[in-house]
Amino acid sequence: MDRITRKTLLYKTGVEYGDYTINHVEGCAHGCKFPCYAYMLAKRFGRIKSYEEWIKPKLVSNSLEILDKELPKLKDKINFVHLSFTTDPFMVGYPEVTNLSLEIIKKLNSNGIKVTTLTKGIYPDELLDKNSYSEYNEYGITLVSLDENFKKEYEPYSSDYKDRIASLKKLHNAGLKTWVSIEPYPTPNIINQDLRVILNEVAFVDKIVFGRLNYNKKVREYLWYKEFYNYCSDVVIRFCEQRNILYHIKDGTITDDAPYILKGYQNDTQDLFFKHTQRAVK
Ligand code: SF4
Structure with a gap:
């Protein structure tokens, strides 16, 4: 070396x-x-x-x-x-x-x-x-x-x-104290996956940091990327609050100018996002 x-x-x-x-x-x-x-x-x-x-x-x-x-x-x-x-x-x-x-x-x-x-x-x-x-x-x-x-x-x-x-x-x-950084988290047009499955794998940690993917043009090609990151942030926050896990959502991941129509409907919305993705990719 x-x-x-x-x-x-x-x-x-x-x-x-x-x-x-x-x-x-x-x-x-x-x-x-x-x-x-x-x-x-x-x-x-x-x-x-x-x-x-x-x-x-x-x-x-x-x-x-x-x-x-x-x-x-x-x-x-x-x-x-x-x-x-x-x-x-x-x-x-x-x-x-x-x-x-x-x-x-x-x-x-x-x-x-x-x-x-x-x-x-x-x-x-x-x-x-x-x-x-x-x-x-x-x-x-x-x-x-x-x-x-x-x-x-x-x-x-x-x-x-x-x-x-x-x-x-x-x-x-x-x-010992452990944490996970779920960052930079990709949009569904990069990989179609369920954030909740990832969270379950690391549910033992003391702290979770979540943040969006930056500097990659594919993110903006996904029309609902702001709503997606708002939704994911909500999933992380609720997951952590239910389990007494500390969390930090990185600056710029949650945006106020995206309509947050999905709040409170997490159980159904992942599929909705996947359908949107497929349409956006076409
Ligand atoms: S993001 Fe950069 S510094 Fe971090 S592990 Fe990858 S190559 Fe290394």
Whole structure:
């Protein structure tokens, strides 16, 4: 695996549910094609030239040394650190990334700082060691479908969905806090699926984040996309409220200017959406 060095690592993020974050890898082997916002930004700012370069990640080899310098100055300002917004901390096929992520989490925890993580990979069993890793950490997976064919097309090199869910459930069963990011959730003209089936698969988590798909022209080609996202948000909220699960609906997912004719009729409306989709596609 290629390596680079950086001068700084910890920074305050403007991302909606973030505080401080660390991106200790440049690029991401999962190669998502939703598209990946981190890839788009890296390309726009000239940090990488192509998709091929993006999916050959480079490790920031001096990450731990930088943390040793930054933590004494920053630790009183930090509520929590998120790994990561522009790469995946448990990238499939890159044990070097997993090992460095574990070392970083350990170091942050030993400084009294909580860590939240999000992955499309597999959580390692090391995290079950409560002597090395804080019980206050929150471990998340991204999950927008259960269809492995969809996964092959949109997140081709990430872990299989069932393995991803199983590794998260293992952490949950050990009493650790878990969450799921159902984002970027696709419209029915991209994949026809029932959100409630996905929710049932992850009903064990402590928190669910739901958000629409952005930067993909297929979303707007679906005429009822605003109503669809309002409907899905309602499904998520009701699902969570019935089960005492925390939830966060990301900005821009619920829109006021779409008629919300479907509210209160969730049991019947999924079929209605599928019929609309078929008409829209024709
Ligand atoms: S896992 Fe995240 S960072 Fe990696 S390619 Fe997919 S969306 Fe981008």
